[in-house]
Amino acid sequence: xxxxxxxxxxxxxxxxxxxxxxxxxxxxxxxxxxxxxxxxxxxxxxxxxxxxxxxxxxxxxxxxxxxxxxxxxxxxxxxxxxxxxxxxxxxxxxxxxxxxxxxxxxxxxxxxxxxxxxxxxxxxxxxxxxxxxxxxxxxxxxxxxxxxxxxxxxxxxxxxxxxxxxxxxxxxxxxxxxxxxxxxxxxxxxxxxxxxxxxxxxxxxxxxxxxxxxxxxxxxxxxxxxxxxxxxxxxxxxxxxxxxxxxxxxxxxxxxxxxxxxxxxxxxxxxxx
Amino acid sequence: xxxxxxxxxxxxxxxxxxxxxxxxxxxxxxxxxxxxxxxxxxxxxxxxxxxxxxxxxxxxxxxxxxxxxxxxxxxxxxxxxxxxxxxxxxxxxxxxxxxxxxxxxxxxxxxxxxxxxxxxxxxxxxxxxxxxxxxxxxxxxxxxxxxxxxxxxxxxxxxxxxxxxxxxxxxxxxxxxxxxxxxxxxxxxxxxxxxxxxxxxxxxxxxxxxxxxxxxxxxxxxxxxxxxxxxxxxxxxxxxxxxxxxxxxxxxxxxxxxxxxxxxxxxxxxxxx
Numbered sequence: 001x002x003x004x005x006x007x008x009x010x011x012x013x014x015x016x017x018x019x020x021x022x023x024x025x026x027x028x029x030x031x032x033x034x035x036x037x038x039x040x041x042x043x044x045x046x047x048x049x050x051x052x053x054x055x056x057x058x059x060x061x062x063x064x065x066x067x068x069x070x071x072x073x074x075x076x077x078x079x080x081x082x083x084x085x086x087x088x089x090x091x092x093x094x095x096x097x098x099x100x101x102x103x104x105x106x107x108x109x110x111x112x113x114x115x116x117x118x119x120x121x122x123x124x125x126x127x128x129x130x131x132x133x134x135x136x137x138x139x140x141x142x143x144x145x146x147x148x149x150x151x152x153x154x155x156x157x158x159x160x161x162x163x164x165x166x167x168x169x170x171x172x173x174x175x176x177x178x179x180x181x182x183x184x185x186x187x188x189x190x191x192x193x194x195x196x197x198x199x200x201x202x203x204x205x206x207x208x209x210x211x212x213x214x215x216x217x218x219x220x221x222x223x224x225x226x227x228x229x230x231x232x233x234x235x236x237x238x239x240x241x242x243x244x245x246x247x248x249x250x251x252x253x254x255x256x257x258x259x260x261x262x263x264x265x266x267x268x269x270x271x272x273x
Numbered sequence: 274x275x276x277x278x279x280x281x282x283x284x285x286x287x288x289x290x291x292x293x294x295x296x297x298x299x300x301x302x303x304x305x306x307x308x309x310x311x312x313x314x315x316x317x318x319x320x321x322x323x324x325x326x327x328x329x330x331x332x333x334x335x336x337x338x339x340x341x342x343x344x345x346x347x348x349x350x351x352x353x354x355x356x357x358x359x360x361x362x363x364x365x366x367x368x369x370x371x372x373x374x375x376x377x378x379x380x381x382x383x384x385x386x387x388x389x390x391x392x393x394x395x396x397x398x399x400x401x402x403x404x405x406x407x408x409x410x411x412x413x414x415x416x417x418x419x420x421x422x423x424x425x426x427x428x429x430x431x432x433x434x435x436x437x438x439x440x441x442x443x444x445x446x447x448x449x450x451x452x453x454x455x456x457x458x459x460x461x462x463x464x465x466x467x468x469x470x471x472x473x474x475x476x477x478x479x480x481x482x483x484x485x486x487x488x489x490x491x492x493x494x495x496x497x498x499x500x501x502x503x504x505x506x507x508x509x510x511x512x513x514x515x516x517x518x519x520x521x522x523x524x525x526x527x528x529x530x531x532x533x534x535x536x537x538x539x540x541x542x543x544x545x546x
Contacts, residue, residue, distance in 0.1 A: 066456045067411050092523075108383045110528035138340050138436045147520045163411045163436050163533060167517060167526040183339045183463040190456040244440060247420045250365075253440040255383035260436060 004237055005227070005264060012233045013225040014120070015268065020044070021213035021221070022051065022176065026205055031181035032222055033141055033159075036121055038100065039134050040091040040175045043143055047154040047175060049084035051210045055155070060204035064188045065196025067162030071144055072207055073155050087153040090145075091173045096125055096132040103230050105238065107255050111135075111166040115258040117229035121177055122258050124169060134174035137164045137259035141176040161186040164259040179265055180224055223268035237262070277510055278500070278537060285506045286498040287393070288541065293317070294486035294494070295324065295449065299478055304454035305495055306414055306432075309394055311373065312407050313364040313448045316416055320427040320448060322357035324483045328428070333477035337461045338469025340435030344417055345480055346428050360426040363418075364446045369398055369405040376503050378511070380528050384408075384439040388531040390502035394450055395531050397442060407447035410437045410532035414449040434459040437532040452538050453497055496541035510535070 016034050024031040037044040050056060056072070059079070063071035077086070096102065102123065104116035112124035115135065122135040136142065140160045145152030152173060159178055178185065193199035213221045227234060238261055243252035289307050297304040310317040323329060329345070332352070336344035350359070369375065375396065377389035385397035388408065395408040409415065413433045418425030425446060432451055451458065466472035486494045500507060511534055516525035 064460075066459055108381055110381045110530060111526055149523055164530070165533070166528075166530065167514075167522075167533070169526070170524040171522055186339055187337075187460050187462055189460055241440075249440075249444055250422055251443040253384055253442070255439075257383060257437070257439065260438065260440070 001237060001240060001262065001264075004233065004240060008227070008233055012228055012231050013266070014228050015223070015225055016179070016213070018214035018221060019048070019212065020176075021224075022047065023209075023211045023213060023216075023222070024056075024181075024207055025209040025211070026184055026207065028184050029181055030222070031184050032179050032224060033176045034120070034179050034226070035176040036119065036134065036174070038119055039094055039121075040143070040173050042088050043091055043154055043173050043175045046085050046088060047157070048212050050081060050154050051212050052215065053082035053084055054209075055079060055081060055084065056207050056210035059207050060198070060202060061185075061188060061207065062191075062201050062204045063158070063195065063197045064161075064191045064204070066190045068160070068165060068196065069142075069158040070161055070185045070188060071156060071158040072204075073144060073157060075156070075201070077155065081155065085153050086155060087151055090149045090152070092149070092170050093131050093133040096130055100132065101230050102132065103234070105256070105258060105261075107242070107257070109258060111169060117234075117261075120226050120229050120263065122261070124258075133170050135164070135258055136160055136166050136168045136172075136174070138162070139178040139182050140174055141178065142168065143173040143175055145172065159185050179226060180222065225266050225268045227264040229263070274510060274513060274535065274537075277506065277513060281500070281506055285501055285504050286539070287501050288496070288498055289452070289486070291487035291494060292321070292485065293449075294497075295320065296482075296484045296486060296489075296495070297329075297454075298481040298483070299457055300481065301457050302454055303495070304457050305452050305497060306449045307393070307452050307499070308449040309392065309407065309447070311392055312367055312394075313416070313446050315361050316364055316427055316446050316448045319358050319361060320430070321485050323354060323427050324485050325488065326355035326357055327482075328352060328354060328357065329480050329483035332480050333471070333475060334458075334461060334480065335464075335474050335477045336431070336468065336470045337434075337464045337477070339463045341433070341438060341469065342415075342431040343434055343458045343461060344429060344431040345477070346417060346430060348429070348474070350428065354428065358426050359428060360424055363422045363425070365422070365443050366404050366406040369403055373405065374503050375405065376507070378529070378531060378534075380515070380530070382531060384442060390507075390534075393499050393502050393536065395534070397531075406443050408437070408531055409433055409439050409441045409445075409447070411435070412451040412455050413447055414451065415441065416446040416448055418445065432458050452499060453495065498539050498541045500537040502536070
């Protein structure tokens with residue numbers, strides 16, 4: 001894969017829109033999340049508003065459930081949300097319109113009629129091809145909710161830290177994906193209470209701040225680039241990973257799971273002055 | 274699932290054979306691994322022999338690669354193996370004989386013609402039905418090797434800590450599965466070198482001891498019981514998880530991935546004197 005990426009050109013990569021980059025600052029470092037307004041416009045706008053209200057600052061990572069999720073927020077729902085909304089109508093799926101690119105995988109998937117990549121995210125489509133949604137893979141950012149479909153809004157957020165819990169697909173609004181610093185979440189000590197909640201709650205890691213990159217001076221933004229998922233190079237990468245031919249592999253898999261496709265990132269070189 | 278398990282009877286559960294229980298003692302606690310001689314007889318015998326030689330004692334967990342594996346061993350291959358072997362012929366697959374139970378899942382799988390459970394382990398079968406192997410799921414114990422298929426023997430072992438790397442199936446000898454203490458491995462700090470190796474190597478967590486339960490006095494053994502995977506109760510559990518009907522889920526998945534099937538454990542009650 002390294003050899004293939006070495007052959008990539010500038011057009012194989014894309015920058016994150018600073019409006020869609022959410023930085024979570026922990027004591028151990030920074031987690032960078034790419035938000036995806038094309039799938040969750042109202043929730044992404046609300047997460048931006050919550051960040052601007054400083055809603056997340058000082059909240060704990062209250063839940064770390066092994067092989068499932070880390071979750072942060074304000075379970076008591078006591079912290080004011082200011083101009084943001086506390087709950088929103090669900091954005092679990094959306095229409096698969098012509099304007100929304102979809103690079104399908106030929107590989108069978110048990111959870112959806114078709115899976116592939118849209119805008120750099122693992123995505124799925126229903127049997128009729130008219131509905132699409134983002135898949136829960138390692139690193140996916142979801143919007144926590146109670147039993148009612150419209151009971152989430154972004155005051156509770158979670159990230160997948162285990163085997164893809166695809167049963168959550170179409171049951172949760174997916175708002176983004178961790179693109180850097182994933183290990184700062186996945187290696188957190190597991191919570192000892194039911195469902196991995198910390199007991200007492202304040203034992204969790206604290207989110208020192210959550211900021212939208214666009215709100216920071218350019219010099220403070222992380223110049224992350226992500227490999228595009230709609231290019232011939234990405235198709236080559238998938239083919240190489242589906243059937244590994246290096247000296248170590250003896251039997252090629254002949255298949256790749258949606259959530260096993262790597263989504264490479266890199267730090268952009270400094271632009272010339 | 275809790276309600277279903279509450280209905281279980283003694284015959285729904287099994288004890289680990291103490292000959293097949295490997296205890297890894299870390300400073301943070303104990304990891305219990307069930308070894309599986311039915312699939313890897315020579316490797317399991319060799320891992321027992323290495324444990325009895327005290328080979329693993331004091332070795333570091335030298336690699337923690339996010340969303341992939343933790344690995345421990347003696348990469349310099351300097352530590353004597355005593356009466357154990359350093360390398361063995363591979364045990365990547367085995368014949369699917371009549372004596373080997375297999376409870377198939379009806380769910381499609383991209384990596385194998387058929388998947389299901391054998392002796393409590395996630396397993397797969399080839400198209401002809403004559404060959405079977407254990408699947409790489411979260412918690413699977415594999416035998417590290419170099420490029421040659423016969424270059425492993427148990428001096429390097431790894432455990433999966435991320436999304437199932439099923440491309441490793443049939444390329445590695447699977448020797449067991451973590452049944453307790455998984456979070457002691459999955460939450461370890463990630464290595465900062467290539468492939469998640471620690472740099473320098475001694476920064477890794479130390480394995481204080483590795484023991485076979487049968488070598489310990491009964492009072493020092495962990496009385497873990499595992500849910501059997503060849504019972505009507507287990508079939509019910511799978512059906513419940515394939516289509517979740519609790520108040521939270523709005524859209525049932527209609528499918529379950531082999532590596533998403535829970536394999537419950539419990540601590541056995543004290544037996545009467």
